[in-house]
Amino acid sequence: MPLIMNGLTPIHWAVGGAGIAAVTLTLLFVGNRRLGVSTGFEDLCALVLDQPYFRRPSLRAGSGWRLPLLAGMVLGGVLSAVLGGGWEPTWALGTFDTMIGWGPAGKVAWMFVGGLLIGFGTRLAGGCTSGHGIFGLSNLELPSLIATVSFMAAGVVFTNLLYRVIL
């Protein structure tokens, strides 16, 4: 199955997994940091919000490395497109277009609602796919196993509900 981006053929899963492991281990061995992306949302919130939660020192201490990591991830997406057939703005959304077919306004609403659940949910869970699913599981942490099983199960239920029951 081709990627939505420029119809590229994806790299082998073993190469992708090894690349992610290399980033995780380098981040720890060189930077002394545990991989995690969703706390970066809090760093971005802390730029404008002043509640005690966003002023806690443990959060402020990490923004100096998490914000450049997040910026790099955007840059990685840009590079991937530029080197893989060219960068151009798009609304293309694969199966969503063929099965649901909403235009830009509908997609913005759909994505915003999904984003709300991602932002609130990952921070309530204490991590996301990277912090719990990759680092936490690799470090054999029980809370990460619980969170990973929870988000995988909920995703399986919702996607199956949407594409096999409702549609």
Added chain:
Amino acid sequence: MLLLYLVLGTIFGFVLSRSGAADYDYIQGMFLFEQFQLYGIIGTAVVIGAPGLWLIKRYGRTATGQPIEIEAKPRHRGNIYGGMLFGVGWSITGMCPGPILVNIGEGKLYALAALAGALVGAGVFGAAYPRLARPLGLPPLQRGTGDG
């Protein structure tokens, strides 16, 4: 050091972009059990990551000789409830937090709406933390639910 994190983020983002981890169809294929790709990616990352982490912790020092200091994430009911909310959000958008950023970089315009939602969601969570902490058994505010 800032450059290190920028470069690591760029490699991470590039790999997510090209492996299908930031692709709506591959995420739905994972949740429908029709595509092995994402299970292979996460599985490989953990199978290599676990012994690598063990070795680094056993060595006990970073490349520059500092002691390894990583805090384990606390266990609380938010692991389950938050995980479930996030799982639904992942299914709806086809993106977890990293791929939201990657998709923005790729030029997928709807990913900006997902980021806006995620920032509002995280903002509401942080503002509501003092009220959520007791009923959900969360750690003290200064600690938070866990970094990452």
